[in-house]
Amino acid sequence: xxxxxxxxxxxxxxxxxxxxxxxFTHLIGKxxxxxxxxxPLYTGWTRPLPxxxxxxxxxxxxxxxxxxxxxxxxWAAGALPDSAQLLGIVMVDDGPKLVKDQERAxxxxxxxxxxxxxxxxxxxxxxxxxxxxxAPARVRRIIDNIRSLAASTNGEQQ
Numbered sequence: 001x002x003x004x005x006x007x008x009x010x011x012x013x014x015x016x017x018x019x020x021x022x023x024f025t026h027l028i029g030k031x032x033x034x035x036x037x038x039x040p041l042y043t044g045w046t047r048p049l050p051x052x053x054x055x056x057x058x059x060x061x062x063x064x065x066x067x068x069x070x071x072x073x074x075w076a077a078g079a080l081p082d083s084a085q086l087l088g089i090v091m092v093d094d095g096p097k098l099v100k101d102q103e104r105a106x107x108x109x110x111x112x113x114x115x116x117x118x119x120x121x122x123x124x125x126x127x128x129x130x131x132x133x134x135a136p137a138r139v140r141r142i143i144d145n146i147r148s149l150a151a152s153t154n155g156e157q158q
Contacts, residue, residue: 008031009029009150010033010054010055010087010150011032011035011055011084012024012035012054012055013036013054015058015064015070016037016059016064018059019037019057020058022034023125027132027135027139027143028132041081042083052084053084053149056089057092058109059091060106065105069112071086072109088110089110089116089117090117091117091118095121119139119142
């Protein structure tokens, strides 16, 4: 677990190396916290303890789908620590074209968790770091949805 006293709008947890957690932390903005593949735990003095909203990120390759499926099963079983609330999982394409089995796996994972998002391959991201402003409209809508869900986790107004 990653211990934090920081008041993060969203805790972004990569489910495996190279998942894209740093990318999504950057896209969400300065109030997002990359928990480096660990479930967050608030250790500050604030009472009542805040509920930390968690966004999990995985790639669409075998390891990513397996990791996302494991997390989804833990969530469904109520086996995740109460220190945070899973908002959902973002599945990020690992290549320009998914095979049918990958597409089915992405849909299956999305149905197992509170929210599932799929981000298609973006060739330009290989050469430059995207920002919210330069991201495709679909990615901006996903980020806006994540921000909105995170704000509602603690009853905040956007």
